[in-house]
Each structure stands twice: as C-alpha cells, then as structure tokens.
Amino acid sequence: MSASTKISKALTSTGIRLPPLPTIRDLVKLYQLRAIKQLSQNFLMDERLTDKIVRAAGNIRDHYVLEVGPGPGGITRSIIRQNPRHLVVVEKDRRFMPTMEMLAEVAQPFMRMDIVQGDILDYRIEGAFPDCPQHDWMDKVRAPKEVAERIVAPILSDQRCRLSVMNQIWSSPDLRFMISGRAFVPKPEVDVGVVTIVPLQTPLTQVHFDTVEKVIRHIFSMRQKYCRRGVSNLFPPAVREEMTKLTFKRADVDPLARSFQLSVAECLRIVEAYDELVRQHPEIASYDYRAPKLKGAGLESDGLDSEADR
Template sequence: MSVSADVFRLPLLPSVRDLLKLYNVKATKRLSQNFLLDPKITNKIVKIANIRNCHVCEVGPGPGPITRALLNRGCVSLTVIEKDPRFIPVLEQLVEAADGRMSVIMGDILSYNMGALFDQNLAVPWESEEIPQLRIVGNLPFNVATPLLIKWLECISNRSNAWSYGRIPMTLTFQKEVAERIVAQIGDHQRSRLSVICQYLCHVSHRFTIPGKAFVPAPDVDVGVVKFLPRVEPLIKLPFPLVEKVVRETFNTKNKIMFNCLRNLFPEPNRKQMVTEALNMADISPASRPIFLDVEEFGRICYAYKKLCDRDPKLFEYDYRSPRKEEGGNDL
C-alpha cells in the first residue's frame, strides 16, 4: 500500500448531495433506497464499526456517504458491493480519490458469496477468540435487511461465506422496530424469532437510533444501528435450519402458550402426543409463553425436536402450510 491508512484522507470532493444532483440520481422506492447524507451520523456508524487498519466490505453503498467515512477513518482496503448501476459514476470518483484502497463490485448481496473477497492470509481460526481484521458495514435497504440477515446468520452457523475467514463483526442498519427485536431480552414484548436466532449465534448490541428525518427521502420510521459479533461457540449447537424452523414456528403464535405454539411442528394424527413429548423432554411447561423463554430453553426444545426427527426422518420435512389429504377441518 503506497499510502498509510492511518494518515490518508480523501481529497476535497463535491458533496454527495451535489453528486446526486449532477448525475440526476434519485432514491428508488422499489429498492427501498434512503440516503444518509449527514456526515456526523455516517462518522458515528463507522466509529462504532471500529474499522481502523481493517479490510472492509460495505454492502449497498449507494452514492457513498458511509464509504467516504470508511476511507477517511483508516481502513486498509474497502470493497463495496452495489446492485444499482446508477451509482457507479459516483463511486468511481471515490475509487480514483482513494489511491488504490477501494474497489467496486456490481452484484446483488443476497446472492453474492464473500468467501473469496479477502486475502486468505487474513483468516483467523474461529476457536482462537481473536477477531480478524475484517469488517462488514451496511446501511441496508428495508426490503432486504431481514432476509439478508437470516442468510448471513446461517453462514455464521456453518462458518461459510465471509465467515470462512473467522468471526467477522458486522455493523448494520435496520428499521428501529427490527433492531429492537434483534436485541430484545426475555419478557420484552419485542422478543421474537430474530431475538433468539441472532442471540444464539452472536453477541448483539443496538448502538444508537437514527431519526428518519436524517435520510433522503425521509422514511416513516427511525433506524437502528446494530453491531454483531459472532460467538466462539453458539448457544445452541444444532444445524441452523432446524433451530430456525423451531423458533420460527414457535413465534408464529408467540402470545399463545407453548403447547399451542409447537403444534405446527407436528402432523396429525399424533400432534397432541408429540407436542407433549417434546415439552416433557425439554422440561418446558406447556403453559409457558415464548417471550419468557431464554435461549438455553429454546435450545432444549430444539434438541427434543431433533430427537423426534431422528426417530422419524420425514418429520423435519413436514410443513403445516402444505395441503394435507389426511386432515380435514380443524386438527385440534
């Protein structure tokens, strides 16, 4: 690297707002685009991400307001992944100004595999407890934030994609309500599927809230900045698809008692008996409610469900939403 990341700052450039006007680029509602143009806020996000002397991947940079802050705050290299070709001229100006530290990849992050994005010498063994000098940062469009997070959580669980390099931290934005669900603790009315599947795999913290009026155009909701650090050991040591299915079906009816929450995991004619058996094996009260269960208790339910699936391999494939010839009318 010809210029030290510790001392490099971008040269004076037109503002992001001016570049948007110059290239006549406006936010697209279909892509849930909202631009964060306040440098005080973008600098705060980047400070939380702790990217100094790190190699960074920014997801969905748009016109580059966070990109500028990343380059100015001392990342060694920056790769941005952008789906919308309208932003390429704006981003290319940053590439030229970044003195070889920045590259742009055109692609859809929902399908893009970051497993070859960084030098393999930067990988750190997962069990070492050391965090690699790699970071993922993104102001995520609302319409892809949750599906992308779930995809990445599965990658964290099997240490694939970017997490083949080790426990890479993420600093991401979500609608405030989604951010609150991610970090919600036992008894919180916001506790949900996201709470459990995020917390069993990662240490999570809701760092601050950005008012909606700070974005252009301003959304109807505020935005939360959440930081994720993958755990050395997951709190539930089972395959992600099984854990996600159990937690998802449980929280589909989270205000009901657990006996009713688990019913959708099992087919008739033995539904009641199997729910009872699962709860007995997990030592969970049938009258308890999902928001009052901790991750360890969900883990016991997942292990009980796995035992039942091991006994009947077809059970995991059961989906109560699929048409069922053997059932007619209400099943309970």
C-alpha cells in the same frame, strides 16, 4: 512544534485525509440520482452521522471491510478515512457506479478498494477477501428502529420475536444509537437504529441452521398463546399430542409459557428435543402443517404414548 506538524500528526492519527471531493448532495444532483422506493433507498448526507456509524464498528484501521449498498458513498467516505486494509463495496444499483469509481480512485494510494455491481444475495462473501486469515466477521447494520429493537430484544420484552432469538443464538447484538428519519433524503416514515452484531466464538447449538429456524419459527408463530400451540404444529395430527408432550418433557420447558417468556437456552432445548425426535422418526422432518392434507397421511402413534407419559 509548528502548527503544520501538529496538523500532519493529527491527520495521521485519525486516518486518511481525502482530497476535495463533491459533497454527497452535489453528487446526487450531478447524476440526477433519485431514491428508488423498491430498493429501500434513503440517502444519509450528514458526514458527522456517517462518521459516527463507522466509529460504532470499532477500530477498522488495517482491517477488512465489506459495505453493502453504499449508494452515493456517504458511509464509504467515512470508511476510507479510517484507512482499512481492503474495502469491498457491493451495490445493486448501477447508477452509483461513477461515484464508487471516483472514491476508489481517490482511495487507491492508501488502501485497496474493490467495487462489485450486483445483488448481495448472489455474492459469495467468503471470496471477498482471499488474503484475510479468518472470517469471524463483526457486522454493523442499519435497520428501521423497530427491527433494530427486535434484534436485541431481551426475554419478556414486547419486541421479542423469532428475529431476536435467531440473532442471539449465533451472535451478540448491541443497539448502539438511533438516527432520526429527518437525517435522510428522502425522509423515511421511521427512525433508524444502528446495531453491531458480533459473532459468538462458539455457537450456542450444533443443530443444523434449517432445523433451528424451523422450530423457532413455530415457537413464535402464536406469540400470545402458550408456546405448546406453535410447537405442536411441527407434528402430524396422528401423533401431535403425544410428541408435543414428549418434546416439552425432554426439553424441561413449561409448555404453558408464552414464546416471549422463553430464554434462548429454553428455546434451544426445544430445538434439540425436536431434533432428537427427528433422528428417531425421520418422517417427521418433512411434515408441514400448512401443506394440503392427504387422506390417511400421518404417523402412527404406537409406542409414543407410554414414552411421553413416563
């Protein structure tokens, strides 16, 4: 087998070979691109690292890929080289449009690449890939080291918090590796973690997201205190003690445990107990302990004491 044939086969097996392009560093200089602190911009110039990040997402060949905040296109190049079926990039900063358009032109013979100039928070992800047969996305995120550690933090971890439990209810997060802040331009004050987030086929609860988020937020609002303290603030003062006691009784959770000592299952039992109480007493749902207190406001406690004590 000739050397040229070996090279051709190697390129076919590993992905697309891009034609000669300006380096990311050259593009940053050419377009006089400077990182904007308000947009948390830090450029990753090392293609070995961008390739490693893309590999952490698994095999994306002939898959649908959404990249948020591609910037000058370092990770975008690594994605294109893996030959996905359809790539959509969403970039808020219009300064990067020329580099995205250049990459799209190079990619078009091999794959479809669409550029969206706008804020990802205003973008309807469901409409990104109309020909995609399903929308069970696996996410790969880059986050500051501390945030990445919190996302995956297990029970009893010093990093365990509301973010940990909320992620673990709907997904299986995995911290893949860390990247030193020195790899970025400009250098951030923290290192960066790469996390893969795979949605669970079946969510661990059927309770509405807003209710879950509300209860988990209260559970972790006083992290070093007994979890009953945070949960008690879900209820108006007139019925607080009775309903807090009833919630933990129905959930079969120790009210003297601290939030970071609770498993996801225990947190969800508290959520479901609260949700059941809201269905029985709908007026509870609108209570916010942080809101200004009105004289005479609150629920009557009649009928709750006996149930809580049973």
